[in-house]
Amino acid sequence: MSSGILRRMSHQLTLDQIRRAPKVLLHDHLDGGLRPATIVELADAVGYQGLPTKDPDELAVWFAEAAHSGSLERYLETFGHTVAVMQTRDALVRVAAECAEDLAADGIVYAEVRYAPEQHLEGGLDLDEVILAVQEGFRLGEERAAAQGRSIRMGTLLTAMRHAARSREIAELAVRYRDHGVAGFDIAGAEAGHPPTRHLDAFEYLRRENAHFTIHAGEAFGLPSIWEALQWCGADRLGHGVRIVDDIETDTEGVSRLGRLANYVRDKRVPLEMCPTSNVQTGAAASIEKHPIGLLRQLRFRVTVNTDNRLQSATTLSEEFAKLADAFGYDWDDLQWFTVNAMKSAFLPFDERLALINGQIKPGFARLKWATE
Numbered sequence: 001m002s003s004g005i006l007r008r009m010s011h012q013l014t015l016d017q018i019r020r021a022p023k024v025l026l027h028d029h030l031d032g033g034l035r036p037a038t039i040v041e042l043a044d045a046v047g048y049q050g051l052p053t054k055d056p057d058e059l060a061v062w063f064a065e066a067a068h069s070g071s072l073e074r075y076l077e078t079f080g081h082t083v084a085v086m087q088t089r090d091a092l093v094r095v096a097a098e099c100a101e102d103l104a105a106d107g108i109v110y111a112e113v114r115y116a117p118e119q120h121l122e123g124g125l126d127l128d129e130v131i132l133a134v135q136e137g138f139r140l141g142e143e144r145a146a147a148q149g150r151s152i153r154m155g156t157l158l159t160a161m162r163h164a165a166r167s168r169e170i171a172e173l174a175v176r177y178r179d180h181g182v183a184g185f186d187i188a189g190a191e192a193g194h195p196p197t198r199h200l201d202a203f204e205y206l207r208r209e210n211a212h213f214t215i216h217a218g219e220a221f222g223l224p225s226i227w228e229a230l231q232w233c234g235a236d237r238l239g240h241g242v243r244i245v246d247d248i249e250t251d252t253e254g255v256s257r258l259g260r261l262a263n264y265v266r267d268k269r270v271p272l273e274m275c276p277t278s279n280v281q282t283g284a285a286a287s288i289e290k291h292p293i294g295l296l297r298q299l300r301f302r303v304t305v306n307t308d309n310r311l312q313s314a315t316t317l318s319e320e321f322a323k324l325a326d327a328f329g330y331d332w333d334d335l336q337w338f339t340v341n342a343m344k345s346a347f348l349p350f351d352e353r354l355a356l357i358n359g360q361i362k363p364g365f366a367r368l369k370w371a372t373e
C-alpha cells in the first residue's frame with residue numbers, strides 16, 4: 001500500500017471538522033455568492049423577470065448546471081441574473097452583509113471579496129454610492145457574525161472588467177478607498193482576446209501609488225497571459241494561474257522540470273489563487289483529482305485555496321478543502337499550510353497578517369489537531 005493511501009486512511013478529515021478551522025479566502029466574487037432565496041426576493045422587489053425559476057432550490061441547481069459548461073464565456077453568462085438584482089443600495093447592502101455572515105458561518109476569519117462597481121450602475125447609483133453600499137453591508141455582516149460569536153474581517157477588492165474601458169477609473173477608486181476597507185484591485189471577465197496589457201495605464205498608476213492588485217490570468221488562456229500579468233503589469237498575485245503547469249514537465253519517474261516562467265513564479269513566491277471546482281466547471285481542469293493544485297502543492301508553489309463563486313460552483317471554502325482532502329489525502333498540516341499561505345498573501349499590512357497567523361490561525365489549527373488526534 002502506498003504511503004499516500006495510508007496517510008489518507010489515517011487522517012480522513014470530515015467537512016464538519018474543516019468548517020471549524022480558521023480559514024482565509026482571497027478569491028471570492030460578491031456577485032457569485034448570493035443566496036438563491038435572496039435572488040428570488042430581490043428579483044420580486046425590483047421586478048426583474050429574467051430568472052429561469054422562482055424556486056430557490058431549483059435556482060441553486062440551475063446556476064450550478066449552467067455554470068458547468070466547460071467554457072469560461074458561458075460560465076460568465078450566469079452572472080447576468082445576479083448582477084441584475086444588485087442595482088440598488090438596499091440590495092447591495094443586503095448581499096454584502098449576507099456574504100460576510102455566510103463566510104463567517106463557514107469558519108473564515110479573513111476574506112477579500114471582489115466585485116466590479118461598474119456593473120452596478122443601472123439603477124442610477126454612481127460608483128461611489130455602489131462602493132459605500134457594499135462597505136456598509138460588509139460592516140453589518142461582520143457585526144452580525146460577531147453577535148453570533150464569530151470573528152471575520154472583510155476586505156474588498158475592486159474589479160474592472162477586462163473587456164471594458166474603465167480600469168483606470170476603478171483603480172483610482174481602489175486607492176481613494178484604501179483606508180476604508182478596500183484592500184486592492186483586480187481585473188476579471190473573459191480572458192481570451194482581452195490581454196491584461198490593455199489595462200497597463202491602471203496597473204502603472206497603482207504601482208506608483210504603492211497599491212496592491214491581482215489579475216485573473218492563466219485560467220482560460222495559458223502562459224502568455226500569466227507572463228503579461230507578471231512581467232508587463234506587475235501583478236502581486238494571480239487569480240487562478242492554473243495554466244502555470246504548462247511550463248512544468250514531469251517525467252515517468254515523477255521528477256518535475258520547471259521552465260523559466262514557472263521557476264520565476266515559484267522563486268518569487270507569487271501567490272496562486274486556486275479555485276478547484278470553478279476550474280472543473282470552466283474546463284480549466286479535467287477533474288478535482290487531476291487538478292494541478294496537487295502537483296503545485298508538492299512543488300511548494302505559494303498555493304492558496306478559494307471558492308471563486310460559491311453560487312455558481314455550489315460550494316464553500318470548507319467544501320473545496322474537503323474535496324481536495326479526499327482527492328489528495330490532505331491532512332491538518334496541509335490545510336494549515338494553504339491557510340498560512342493565503343494569510344501571508346493577503347493585501348493587508350504585514351503586522352496585521354502576522355497577528356492573524358499567530359493569534360487565530362495557528363492556535364485554531366493546533367486545537368483542532370489536538371482534538372482530533
Ligand SMILES: O=c1[nH]cnc2c1ncn2[C@H]1C[C@H](O)[C@@H](CO)O1
Nearest residue numbers: 029031079114115116159188189216
Ligand atoms: O473565474 C472567473 N474568471 C473571470 N471572470 C470572472 C470569474 N468569476 C467571476 N468573474 C467575473 C464575473 C463577475 O460579474 C465579475 C465581477 O465579480 O467577475
Ligand SMILES: [Zn+2]
Nearest residue numbers: 188216239308
Ligand atoms: Zn474569479
